[in-house]
Amino acid sequence: MPSLGADMAAGTLVEWLKHPGDEVRRGDIVAVVETDKGAIEVEIFEDGWIGALLVAEGTEVPVGTPLATIVGRDRIEPPPASPPAPVPVLAPPPPPAPSAPRPPSTAREAPKEAPTTAALRASPAARWLAGERGIDLSLVQGTGPGGAIQRADVATFSSRPKHREGIDPAQMRRAIAAAMARSKREIPHYYLSHSFDASAALTFLADYNAARLPADRLLMAALLIRATALALPDFPEFNGFHDGEGFTPSEAIHIGFAIAIRGGGLAAPAIRETGQLALPELMHRLRDLTLRVRRGEFRSSELSDPTVTISSLGERGVDLLLPVIYPPQVAIIGFGTIRQQPWVVDDRIEPRPVMTVTLGADHRANDGHRGALLLGRIAELLQEPHKL
Amino acid sequence: MNRTDLRAMIVEEIGNIAPEVEAATLGDGEDLRKALDLDSMDIFNLVVALSLRLGIDIPDADAGQLVTLGGGAVYLERRLTGPALSG
Incomplete structure (x- = not known):
């Protein structure tokens, strides 16, 4: 397991x-x-x-x-x-x-002599089929004489609707509670915040999308993830795992992206090898992941793999978030909702779309000075979006 | 295809994207994002689905017209029947 x-x-x-x-x-x-x-x-x-x-x-x-x-x-x-x-x-x-x-x-042939099924009343054909399909006969409802399990019962059991019932909100809440309680108990968090003019990223996005059919367009989230993935290689102390004894940087960058589940809860599965994905592929993976998370279908490696996490509040969020690290990771990067606000440009005040990027980081693994440089680098990349 | 059909189509596609929400009973002017907690990814997927199903382009700049059922149906009807079809 x-x-x-x-x-x-x-x-x-x-x-x-x-x-x-x-x-x-x-x-x-x-x-x-x-x-x-x-x-x-x-x-x-x-x-x-x-x-x-x-x-x-x-x-x-x-x-x-x-x-x-x-x-x-x-x-x-x-x-x-x-x-x-x-x-x-x-x-x-x-x-x-x-x-x-x-x-x-x-x-x-191996499982058909499994001792757990020996005491059950089941026809030889039922036992054979159960062995063939790796089914535990004790779970099958028998409809034969005296409740004996027949071949058809096994066939019915094996073709029953798949047990992918999606997400149990109560279980998900417990999982979040356990992880976040551990995080706040064990990780000495520090937080940094940096605001920047997002007009270059928005203009890039509008131009890019205007020239493409709906399925080939991008969302801002793809730019945010791409910029973070490009910035991280120079900041290895934010990408990896702390096991309580010490920090181990990860060579690979698998960014976990926090995806909200409607009605409560969230999951932050990994977009594997994030840095190697160009924007179109990144967007494709993000769509696929969001769809599957909301259906409750994600893969084991996607949950255990993230080396760092991004939480983006999207269009209906707030200015900034102070994110909590998902252990055993050592950093989480948050993107607030872009808002129009006064901004100083060439000694004049202008209305500009402004975004605030934040960092929640583990002081056992890294320090604020480097964290500030990391946020600065991400903001810089987002102001030169053609380089993404 | 009239406005009622298009409204039903939007409801159906929202159901495909977010099976857990109930869009059919929404008022024509209600904001889908607020009423159903749809985010930008959901609206993105809705635009993709409607554009493929109707065989029309829906410019990114028009995505804002699809955030209500009433507005969406009117918009799609215009895209389908209007003289200046770019898709």
Whole structure:
């Protein structure tokens, strides 16, 4: 069971999307897990074949529990010991036991003798199908004589509506409460704020969008994320993780973008390798992410990956926000709503669209002087938007 | 396609973007952003969906016309029937 957040202790395996014998590639979605943050798709981080499913659908297990064994591509048995990954999505297989996972050609048969299903009344065909699809028979409602489970019952169970019911607001509230309480308890925050003239960014956006069809246009959020991603490489002490002992900078920049859920709650999943995305691709990813977050469909790595977070209040927000760091990250950058206000230009006062960018940062990892330079750099980039 | 059809189409597309909100009962002049808590990404997606469905361009500068159901229906009708179709 992968850790999908600093405060996640356990998760419920809702659905297996891959089954024993299925070939899998790194990045494939193999299962759906229900957590405090809603239903999350779990990715696999290795190529190979699914050996055995170790956790039945509907079971809640602690973080770190192996969910399945993977038979590596280049070896048949014993199963390879996975190198320790920051986020073990599929935990390494258990130590070689007398019954080592079988080679891929026969692994498909493995689960049908699972002892958990032995005591149930089920027809051989039902057992076979349940084994084939990795279904825990104890969850299936039998309609045969004496409540015996028949093949059709398993088929019905397996084709039931997927358990992606989106976000449970109460669970999400608990997750936010746990993360934010930890943040305020452990992280010595400091806050900085910087206002700048946003007219260059707005003009760039209007010109860019006027020449394009709706689907190819940009939102201001894409410019804000791009500017931040371009500024961060010179400020590594704001991009990474603090584990309580010390700070580890991250080479990759995966910006988490806070997305509000209508009716309450939010999630800040990562836009992976943010700095490598040009504006059109960044906008595309942002649209996709927003859509999926609001449907409650995000991937495990998207929640655990962010190395730094951006919170942008958009058009109907306030002038500035003092954002709270999402641990174990060490910085969060906030963008307030652009407002028209008096601004001094060449010794004259003019009405200008002004934006305020803020930083909430972890004083264990970095200092205000550098934080100020970071905000200044972001503002500078947004005033030269053609360079984004 | 008349104004009523276009209004229904906007309601339907809002339903696709934000299934959890109820747009059909809104008044013609109510601001969708305030009444339904739609943000700029939602309005962006609404413009994209309507433009693809109707096969017309909706200039970015006109997106503000789509923030009410009544205004949106009038605007789309004009785009569909008006002489100066750019899309």
